[in-house]
Amino acid sequence: MKLLCVGSVAYDTVATPFGRRERILGGSATYFSVAASYFAGVGIMAVVGEDFRSEDRRVLEKHKVDLEGLRTVPGGLTFHWHGEYGYDLNDAQTLKTDLNVLAGFAPDVPEVYRDAPFVCLANIDPKVQLRVLDQLRSPKLVAADTMNFWIDNRRAELREVLSRVHLLIVNEAEARQLSQEYNLLKAGQKILAWGPKMVIVKRGEYGVLKITPHSVFAAPAYPLESVFDPTGAGDTFAGGFMGFLSTCAELDSTAVRQAIVMGSVMASFNVEDFSLNRLSALSRAEIQERFSAFRKLTEFSGLE
Amino acid sequence: MKLLCVGSVAYDTVATPFGRRERILGGSATYFSVAASYFAGVGIMAVVGEDFRSEDRRVLEKHKVDLEGLRTVPGGLTFHWHGEYGYDLNDAQTLKTDLNVLAGFAPDVPEVYRDAPFVCLANIDPKVQLRVLDQLRSPKLVAADTMNFWIDNRRAELREVLSRVHLLIVNEAEARQLSQEYNLLKAGQKILAWGPKMVIVKRGEYGVLKITPHSVFAAPAYPLESVFDPTGAGDTFAGGFMGFLSTCAELDSTAVRQAIVMGSVMASFNVEDFSLNRLSALSRAEIQERFSAFRKLTEFSGLE
Numbered sequence: 001m002k003l004l005c006v007g008s009v010a011y012d013t014v015a016t017p018f019g020r021r022e023r024i025l026g027g028s029a030t031y032f033s034v035a036a037s038y039f040a041g042v043g044i045m046a047v048v049g050e051d052f053r054s055e056d057r058r059v060l061e062k063h064k065v066d067l068e069g070l071r072t073v074p075g076g077l078t079f080h081w082h083g084e085y086g087y088d089l090n091d092a093q094t095l096k097t098d099l100n101v102l103a104g105f106a107p108d109v110p111e112v113y114r115d116a117p118f119v120c121l122a123n124i125d126p127k128v129q130l131r132v133l134d135q136l137r138s139p140k141l142v143a144a145d146t147m148n149f150w151i152d153n154r155r156a157e158l159r160e161v162l163s164r165v166h167l168l169i170v171n172e173a174e175a176r177q178l179s180q181e182y183n184l185l186k187a188g189q190k191i192l193a194w195g196p197k198m199v200i201v202k203r204g205e206y207g208v209l210k211i212t213p214h215s216v217f218a219a220p221a222y223p224l225e226s227v228f229d230p231t232g233a234g235d236t237f238a239g240g241f242m243g244f245l246s247t248c249a250e251l252d253s254t255a256v257r258q259a260i261v262m263g264s265v266m267a268s269f270n271v272e273d274f275s276l277n278r279l280s281a282l283s284r285a286e287i288q289e290r291f292s293a294f295r296k297l298t299e300f301s302g303l304e
Numbered sequence: 305m306k307l308l309c310v311g312s313v314a315y316d317t318v319a320t321p322f323g324r325r326e327r328i329l330g331g332s333a334t335y336f337s338v339a340a341s342y343f344a345g346v347g348i349m350a351v352v353g354e355d356f357r358s359e360d361r362r363v364l365e366k367h368k369v370d371l372e373g374l375r376t377v378p379g380g381l382t383f384h385w386h387g388e389y390g391y392d393l394n395d396a397q398t399l400k401t402d403l404n405v406l407a408g409f410a411p412d413v414p415e416v417y418r419d420a421p422f423v424c425l426a427n428i429d430p431k432v433q434l435r436v437l438d439q440l441r442s443p444k445l446v447a448a449d450t451m452n453f454w455i456d457n458r459r460a461e462l463r464e465v466l467s468r469v470h471l472l473i474v475n476e477a478e479a480r481q482l483s484q485e486y487n488l489l490k491a492g493q494k495i496l497a498w499g500p501k502m503v504i505v506k507r508g509e510y511g512v513l514k515i516t517p518h519s520v521f522a523a524p525a526y527p528l529e530s531v532f533d534p535t536g537a538g539d540t541f542a543g544g545f546m547g548f549l550s551t552c553a554e555l556d557s558t559a560v561r562q563a564i565v566m567g568s569v570m571a572s573f574n575v576e577d578f579s580l581n582r583l584s585a586l587s588r589a590e591i592q593e594r595f596s597a598f599r600k601l602t603e604f605s606g607l608e
Contacts, residue, residue: 087486182391185529206510209527218601220522223513225489257604291607297522298602300561303595 001066002040002246004113005032006132007122007235008079008102009046009070014274015084018228024275025056026081028122028145031232034280035239035266037063038287040246042239043113045069045132049076049101059280068110076101089230089271090204109135118246120238121165123147126157133164141251143167143242144196145234151177163195169238171202184209185216200241200260202234208260215253219260222268222294229274233267236279240266265290305370306344306550308417309336310436311426311539312383312406313350313374318578319388322532328579329360330385332426332449335536338584339543339570341367342591344550346543347417349373349436353380353405363584372414380405393534393575394508413439422550424542425469427451430461437468445555447471447546449538455481467499473542475506488513489520504545504564506538512564519557523564526572526598533578537571540583544570569594 010027014020029044036042043066052072060067077100083092105124109132117140121129129144136142142165150158151174158178162168168191172184179187188199188211201209205227207220241263248255265287270279314331318324333348340346347370356376364371383406386399409428413436421444425433433448440446446469454462455478462482466472472495476488483491492503492515505513509531511524545567552559569591574583 183529183531185527203510206507207522207524216527216601217604218511218524218527219604220511220524223489223520223522225487227487254605258607261604288607295604295606297520300521300523300565300599301558302599303562303592 001043001113001116003036003042003118003120003242004045004069004109004116005029005036005042005120005122005239006045006107006128007032007120007124009044009048009052010079010081011051012231012275013080013082014229014231016089016229017085017087018226019274021229021274023080025059026232026275027079028124028232028235030060030276031235031270031279032120032122032239032242033060033065034063034276035236035270036243036246037065038240038266038282038284039243042066042243043069043110043116045107045109045113047071047073047079047101047105047107049073049078052078059276063280066112069107069113071107073101083231085230089227092230106131117141118242119143120242121145121161122235122238123150126150126154126161129161130157130164133161141166141242141245143169143238145169145238146178147174148177159194162191165196167198167200168196169200169202169234169241171204171234175199175201185211189213198256202237204230204233208237208264210256210260217257217260219257219264219294220298221264222290222297224268224272227271230271232276232279233271236270237263237267239263261291261294265294305347305417305420307337307340307346307422307424307546308349308373308413308420309333309340309346309424309426309543310349310411310432311336311424311428313348313352313356314383314385315355316535316579317384317386318533318535320393320533321389321391322530323578325533325578327384329363330536330579331383332428332536332539334364334580335539335574335583336424336426336543336546337364337369338367338580339540339574340547340550341369342544342570342586342588343547346370346547347373347414347420349411349413349417351375351377351405351409351411353377353382356382363580367584370416373411373417375411377405387535389534393531396534410435421445422546423447424546425449425465426539426542427454430454430458430465433465434461434468437465445470445546445549447473447542449473449542450482451478452481463498466495469500471502471504472500473504473506473538475508475538479503479505489515493517502560506541508534508537512541512568514560514564521561521564523561523568523598524602525568526594526601528572528576531575534575535578536580536583537575540574541567541571543567565595565598569598
């Protein structure tokens with residue numbers, strides 16, 4: 001198995017200006033794994049309750065996501081996030097978070113996952129991220145995500161995570177909060193000094209910045225006429241990014257830049273419908289076609 | 305003379321988190337003309353008061369900006385804008401606007417300007433924009449800018465301007481307000497239907513979107529560690545864009561995309577210092593170097 005993702009499988013209740021859906025399939029591990037599955041084999045470590053529907057399990061199975069690390073808590077309820085978006089779809093308002101079975105989640109990495117070369121520690125308690133890191137044997141590339149709550153309440157543990165991963169993937173507000181620098185280049189450099197080789201800053205509809213010690217790469221988001229639901233866009237980006245990268249012979253700058261564009265391609269599909277409706281029904285041709293469209297979107301000639 | 309800009313020459317009082325400056329040289333025609341002057345000859349139509357300092361006139365003269373269209377009103381005071389920015393430098397708060405001599409500005413186009421092939425109607429009363437349009441003989445490319453006040457109060461005149469120009473250059477909020485569409489692609493298509501061949505949407509630190517009936521081009525802003533003062537960035541972009549374009553043999557998609565990047569290059573210099581301090585002291589080598597850096601910032605390979 002090439003890829004491992006530790007994160008959440010969730011039910012989301014989402015309201016956008018374009019509609020409302022109750023208890024639809026979501027969660028960071030879900031979006032990540034389905035996006036990554038278009039490129040390589042992926043397993044997830046996550047937890048659900050007894051209310052987890054078999055039709056939702058089938059979405060993951062259809063994409064050959066390895067579910068050995070998906071635990072079901074008898075009598076428990078699946079993690080539930082309730083949020084809404086206004087017209088500015090970059091900005092989610094969380095109305096309610098029911099941690100449910102996620103509250104006591106302290107997983108051991110299944111034996112078959114311990115040699116996974118590409119690992120994503122999605123947004124989850126840094127203590128759990130460290131526990132997983134301790135159990136990996138020799139990962140080639142580990143990416144971590146995080147959020148405001150952990151930056152406020154687990155700063156020491158988060159700093160230890162950062163000293164042990166290759167890559168941090170966060171949004172603009174998180175990069176600023178973590179580094180206490182408003183300017184994103186300064187924020188990136190400060191975080192790099194704590195350990196990671198690369199910081200990827202997600203800017204929603206404005207795309208992505210990749211910051212390394214000596215270079216910056218900027219990719220726009222693919223402009224769409226209809227964005228229905230941005231939920232999961234960041235995790236889908238990470239899944240497309242890591243999935244593509246896991247197929248590359250060398251993890252050089254060329255591969256990383258292509259992978260960032262591929263992550264953006266996958267995210268652009270995901271926001272076109274609620275839940276994983278669009279993401280889980282893609283063809284290879286559609287993916288290739290949008291990658292080409294990304295080149296047309298951004299390319300310009302050098303000067304003579 | 306290749307280029308003509310109708311707009312303002314102003315004194316700005318600007319406060320940013322990085323400092324405050326009183327009554328420094330600014331104005332849309334000032335930023336536009338100095339940026340464009342690196343590429344071709346440019347004349348301005350604007351008005352100042354008797355308080356306009358000779359050292360500020362010398363900034364324009366140093367760049368060989370033709371000042372035949374710069375009128376001085378005896379006893380009048382130069383247009384004064386007082387604004388401030390927080391850390392989010394995309395968002396200017398206007399504290400005070402003293403129109404002064406700009407209030408009665410209804411210029412006639414000097415004879416030597418009437419054949420200018422590239423014309424920018426900067427943000428100004430659409431009635432004045434129409435008056436200037438009436439006096440041009442056969443412009444090759446006319447760009448217009450506008451703002452919320454004119455969208456609210458001169459909608460009919462603005463629609464007439466749009467039916468007669470090739471290009472609208474506005475920021476995100478203006479594109480939305482004008483079109484009454486939140487989504488920028490829909491906004492762009494709606495505006496295109498009113499006349500222009502091209503809409504350029506400025507997104508501050510997130511760069512620029514160019515929308516034509518059948519394609520979109522996205523250019524990021526050049527990421528900087530120190531942005532001191534974003535005042536004039538949009539007009540500087542327009543000046544670099546139109547200036548570069550006026551040197552191109554053909555106004556095809558390749559030229560337009562390069563011109564957009566060149567506009568972004570010029571704007572990135574301008575925000576590095578207050579007023580035109582940085583913009584007015586550039587070398588050709590610095591400009592070329594940053595254009596190359598833009599390519600490194602954005603380029604990625606296609607898939608095999």
